Amino acid sequence: MGVVQVIGRPLWITLKYLLRGIRRRPATVLYPLEKVRLPYQSRGLHKLDDEKCTGCGACSRACPNVCIDMVQVAEKKKRPGIDIGRCLFCGYCVDVCPFGAMHMTGNYELAVFSRKELLMTPEMLMKVEDTREGTLDEELWKRVYGKDEIPAWPPLPEKPGKGKKDTAKKEDVKAALPDAGTKTEPKKPGDGGSVQDDDAKKTEEKPMKKGNEGTAEGAK
Amino acid sequence: MDLYSTVHGLVNWVVGGLLGLLEGWGFRGPIVQLVIWLYGVLEHALTVAVVVVLVLVIGLLLVVVMLWIERKLIGRLADRRATMLGFRGIGRGTGFIQLFADAIKLFVKEDLAPRKADKHVFAAGPSILVASSVLVLVAIPMSEGFAASNLNDGLLFALAVFAFAPFAVFLSGWSANSKYTLIGGMRSATQMISCEIPFLLSTVGVVMLSGTFNLVDIVKMQGDIWFVFLQPIAFVVYLVAMVSEIERIPFDLPEAEAELVEGWQTEYSGLKFAFAMMAGYIRGYAGCALGVLLFFGGWSSPVPPYTLPLPWGGELSGPVPELWFLIKVLLLFMFLVWVRAALGRVRVDQIVNIGWKRLLPLALFNLALTVAMFVFAPDLISDPYITGAVFFMIPLGIIIMFWRWGWFK
Amino acid sequence: MTEMWLNMGPQHPSTHGLWDLLVRVDGETIKEAVTKIGYLHRGVEKIAENRIIEKFLPLNDRLCYVANSSWTALFVMTVEELLGVVPPERAQSIRVVLLELQRIASHLVWLGAYCSDMGLLTMILWAWRDRELILDLFLLLTGARITHNFPRVGGVRNDIPPTFKERTLKTMDYMDERIKEYEMICSESTLFVMRTKGIGVLPLEKAKSLGCTGPVLRASGMKQDVRKDDPYLGYDKLDFEVPIGKNGDAWDRYTVRLEEMRQSTSLVRQALNNMPEGDFLIPNFKMPKTLPARAVYRRAEDPRGEGAMYIVGDGKTNKPYRLKIRSPTYVHLLAIPHYIKGARISDVPVIMGGADPCMAEVDR
Numbered sequence: 001m002g003v004v005q006v007i008g009r010p011l012w013i014t015l016k017y018l019l020r021g022i023r024r025r026p027a028t029v030l031y032p033l034e035k036v037r038l039p040y041q042s043r044g045l046h047k048l049d050d051e052k053c054t055g056c057g058a059c060s061r062a063c064p065n066v067c068i069d070m071v072q073v074a075e076k077k078k079r080p081g082i083d084i085g086r087c088l089f090c091g092y093c094v095d096v097c098p099f100g101a102m103h104m105t106g107n108y109e110l111a112v113f114s115r116k117e118l119l120m121t122p123e124m125l126m127k128v129e130d131t132r133e134g135t136l137d138e139e140l141w142k143r144v145y146g147k148d149e150i151p152a153w154p155p156l157p158e159k160p161g162k163g164k165k166d167t168a169k170k171e172d173v174k175a176a177l178p179d180a181g182t183k184t185e186p187k188k189p190g191d192g193g194s195v196q197d198d199d200a201k202k203t204e205e206k207p208m209k210k211g212n213e214g215t216a217e218g219a220k
Numbered sequence: 221m222d223l224y225s226t227v228h229g230l231v232n233w234v235v236g237g238l239l240g241l242l243e244g245w246g247f248r249g250p251i252v253q254l255v256i257w258l259y260g261v262l263e264h265a266l267t268v269a270v271v272v273v274l275v276l277v278i279g280l281l282l283v284v285v286m287l288w289i290e291r292k293l294i295g296r297l298a299d300r301r302a303t304m305l306g307f308r309g310i311g312r313g314t315g316f317i318q319l320f321a322d323a324i325k326l327f328v329k330e331d332l333a334p335r336k337a338d339k340h341v342f343a344a345g346p347s348i349l350v351a352s353s354v355l356v357l358v359a360i361p362m363s364e365g366f367a368a369s370n371l372n373d374g375l376l377f378a379l380a381v382f383a384f385a386p387f388a389v390f391l392s393g394w395s396a397n398s399k400y401t402l403i404g405g406m407r408s409a410t411q412m413i414s415c416e417i418p419f420l421l422s423t424v425g426v427v428m429l430s431g432t433f434n435l436v437d438i439v440k441m442q443g444d445i446w447f448v449f450l451q452p453i454a455f456v457v458y459l460v461a462m463v464s465e466i467e468r469i470p471f472d473l474p475e476a477e478a479e480l481v482e483g484w485q486t487e488y489s490g491l492k493f494a495f496a497m498m499a500g501y502i503r504g505y506a507g508c509a510l511g512v513l514l515f516f517g518g519w520s521s522p523v524p525p526y527t528l529p530l531p532w533g534g535e536l537s538g539p540v541p542e543l544w545f546l547i548k549v550l551l552l553f554m555f556l557v558w559v560r561a562a563l564g565r566v567r568v569d570q571i572v573n574i575g576w577k578r579l580l581p582l583a584l585f586n587l588a589l590t591v592a593m594f595v596f597a598p599d600l601i602s603d604p605y606i607t608g609a610v611f612f613m614i615p616l617g618i619i620i621m622f623w624r625w626g627w628f629k
Numbered sequence: 630m631t632e633m634w635l636n637m638g639p640q641h642p643s644t645h646g647l648w649d650l651l652v653r654v655d656g657e658t659i660k661e662a663v664t665k666i667g668y669l670h671r672g673v674e675k676i677a678e679n680r681i682i683e684k685f686l687p688l689n690d691r692l693c694y695v696a697n698s699s700w701t702a703l704f705v706m707t708v709e710e711l712l713g714v715v716p717p718e719r720a721q722s723i724r725v726v727l728l729e730l731q732r733i734a735s736h737l738v739w740l741g742a743y744c745s746d747m748g749l750l751t752m753i754l755w756a757w758r759d760r761e762l763i764l765d766l767f768l769l770l771t772g773a774r775i776t777h778n779f780p781r782v783g784g785v786r787n788d789i790p791p792t793f794k795e796r797t798l799k800t801m802d803y804m805d806e807r808i809k810e811y812e813m814i815c816s817e818s819t820l821f822v823m824r825t826k827g828i829g830v831l832p833l834e835k836a837k838s839l840g841c842t843g844p845v846l847r848a849s850g851m852k853q854d855v856r857k858d859d860p861y862l863g864y865d866k867l868d869f870e871v872p873i874g875k876n877g878d879a880w881d882r883y884t885v886r887l888e889e890m891r892q893s894t895s896l897v898r899q900a901l902n903n904m905p906e907g908d909f910l911i912p913n914f915k916m917p918k919t920l921p922a923r924a925v926y927r928r929a930e931d932p933r934g935e936g937a938m939y940i941v942g943d944g945k946t947n948k949p950y951r952l953k954i955r956s957p958t959y960v961h962l963l964a965i966p967h968y969i970k971g972a973r974i975s976d977v978p979v980i981m982g983g984a985d986p987c988m989a990e991v992d993r
Binding site: 294297298299300399400403469470472473560561562563564565566567568569570 | 633635636657744747748749750751754755758814818820821823824973974975976
Binding site: 064088095 | 680683684685686687688751758761768769770771772773776778786787790810813814817818819820
């Protein structure tokens with residue numbers, strides 16, 4: 001009798017999961033066949049908008065790990081190049097860019113075969129696609145975790161127009177939603193004074209240059 | 221299907237064909253006479269060899285099936301899909317290829333040994349383990365004719381050889397010259413000592429009821445009612461002791477992964493580790509097969525006899541006893557996998573407690589009860605329904621008690 | 630002469646992280662133990678002396694790979710106290726939501742690893758499956774699953790996204806049901822109880838003298854919680870209980886952490902439902918050019934105990950002169966040899982798991 005008392009409850013709960021797994025799908029996402037869609041705030045690979053970037057270098061100075069290098073791509077034109085191997089995807093370069101030229105897409109599949117491919121030149125950054133599609137989104141959560149509707153991720157914002165300062169990034173999203181106009185406009189953190197710029201300019205610790213890892217010539 | 225006569229016919233046909241080939245090529249006279257004389261001497265030995273190899277191959281194939289069942293079932297019990305690597309690609313198949321990939325990986329690995337280990341015992345450990353596990357397969361019949369040998373005391377032989385493996389574990393643990401394996405080996409010896417006696421005692425009730433050690437006869441005696449209903453306590457004791465003998469969770473202390481990195485198997489790599497893993501599953505099959513033979517009626521099936529016409533002429537008279545035997549063994553094994561998914565590991569002193577203080581009195585109590593029934597009410601024994609009713613009240617009572625306590629929510 | 634020194638060493642499946650426990654065993658009983666740490670030392674405190682505050686913020690997430698934001702929030706609170714800055718109420722509320730979600734996620738990791746050390750293989754899968762939901766909440770709120778980089782000096786990085794509140798409330802309901810299931814497989818399983826009751830008993834006086842805090846101290850019977858004794862971020866307005874245990878064994882540590890998970894779900898609900906309107910960052914806030922010449926010691930309730938940071942600014946530069954991080958697990962790991970005598974080798978993962986090691990904060 002003691003044996004049955006010892007093992008009764010755990011056996012019952014595991015059996016419940018077995019039976020539940022027959023009716024609805026188990027909690028496995030069969031990557032790479034199925035991918036989950038990411039929200040718009042997720043921080044993946046960077047994307048550079050060529051028309052908006054002026055080459056001011058704020059992103060380069062704000063980076064904690066010194067991975068952004070301003071590369072001379074044409075006569076009097078500098079663009080940032082990022083070393084993905086050193087990047088910690090903190091999002092400072094996006095926060096601090098005054099023109100909204102730097103975005104972070106949701107691209108997380110960044111595995112490469114050699115270290116040289118980790119140095120993203122400005123041309124590569126401009127061509128990054130914002131792939132936030134997934135094949136498996138709310139169906140998985142609805143079927144696995146409950147019968148109610150789990151609210152979806154918020155939609156991606158519209159792209160602002162050319163040449164304008166990107167002050168309307170979050171306002172656009174809020175305006176597109178049904179309960180628009182009920183909350184106060186939040187401030188962009190970059191508006192509160194470019195704190196990173198001021199301190200970084202005046203401090204004597206200049207970020208170390210990365211050396212001739214190939215980006216100075218603009219080639220891989 | 222009688223295995224021996226079938227294989228005998230097969231071997232006869234092959235040798236006859238070989239002789240015909242020899243004569244066709246022009247050999248006459250002394251060479252043909254030599255072959256015929258040789259065959260006359262070796263006929264029996266050759267047949268037995270083929271039979272044994274066949275049983276071994278079936279056992280190994282069953283290991284593959286049992287591994288697959290274990291992995292998929294543990295995954296599903298834990299709310300995930302397991303081993304989706306199949307014939308149609310990653311994530312789409314059933315998962316069989318994973319097992320072959322594992323086997324190939326283990327075969328091509330480097331064979332290491334610690335420097336100061338006792339080389340010969342270190343290499344002999346897994347070999348003794350596998351050899352003793354496979355030897356049990358010889359004594360287990362899958363149906364009336366399908367047995368490598370129908371020993372007259374098959375049960376005794378199977379139990380004796382089954383108990384040999386912890387000795388091999390102990391040897392291999394000690395010979396590897398590593399503290400982890402030493403502790404693992406010692407734990408295995410402790411576990412074996414404490415759970416061996418209840419393991420043997422639980423089968424004595426069955427032997428008393430059927431009057432013989434011959435496994436085929438035991439199954440035949442279960443024609444009216446299975447022994448699990450006549451001896452439920454013995455079945456519970458047998459199950460717990462068997463899980464402890466084959467070293468599965470909840471009793472897998474010799475290879476407790478969190479405390480001793482793989483225990484006695486720590487220093488093994490490559491083919492030796494494959495042997496150790498395989499031996500575990502062969503012993504699992506042997507233990508479950510013995511359990512089915514002793515308690516669940518062997519190869520009896522609920523389906524009445526039928527005959528199916530085969531598409532190429534002839535007919536198949538069913539039910540096929542080997543198939544039903546395998547189904548029952550796999551069902552019992554699935555219960556063991558369920559237990560593995562749900563429970564944790566016990567400590568060494570707790571397993572000694574369980575073996576001596578809980579299992580042994582239960583086995584003795586069951587024995588006393590059976591003897592009492594034989595002495596005081598021998599007619600009742602032959603009336604299976606009354607005996608079954610009396611012996612079945614106990615688990616029924618337990619289930620009702622738990623239902624009243626509100627467990628099944 | 631059957632005693633030997635066994636090295637449950639840096640490479641071991643059950644010491645989560647890299648540390649070394651040398652035990653002197655006689656058969657299976659432990660006579661003496663010695664802890665060795667330092668395999669993961671990265672010099673974080675020294676790095677802090679060469680970085681300005683903003684550039685040091687992302688490094689706080691790496692101070693514990695399981696409960697990241699609790700360290701970043703602690704650092705930001707310390708700097709705010711040094712500069713004399715008070716973040717707006719909405720920012721404090723958002724930080725409370727983040728910290729309590731982080732507590733649930735950290736305890737889920739602990740539960741999975743603890744049970745898998747004892748052989749319960751399904752528990753780790755269930756715990757990490759539920760942690761995935763919470764990591765998705767973090768992804769929605771902050772943009773990353775583990776290294777959030779979310780609190781800023783003077784507030785937080787961004788406001789709550791539009792559908793975050795509904796998702797979080799649904800996830801908290803789901804978590805309540807799952808905690809009941811965890812009880813079914815752990816607390817009501819006699820094998821689990823046999824493995825943890827009476828193991829690794831740490832009496833209250835010894836716990837106090839060794840400096841244990843957090844769930845380890847609460848399991849020994851003392852009701853001590855920084856959120857109640859020294860409230861920060863508006864915890865004094867929220868309503869929750871602090872669970873304590875009776876004996877100080879491994880079973881009590883398990884029940885204390887399980888109960889803490891329940892309290893955290895209720896805290897998240899309260900913080901979300903009563904969130905005040907306002908700014909999420911102090912408007913037009915500029916970090917000063919130099920840090921004031923003061924020293925500040927600020928403590929907070931980490932999921933593992935009482936974490937604290939001590940920052941010293943000199944009045945000349947904007948980098949700290951000294952940053953000291955007090956890690957609770959450091960104390961617990963070094964206290965283990967004092968109460969592990971007499972246990973068996975099988976009990977070592979149970980006792981080590983009770984201290985909830987996360988080596989990145991021990992070695993810093």
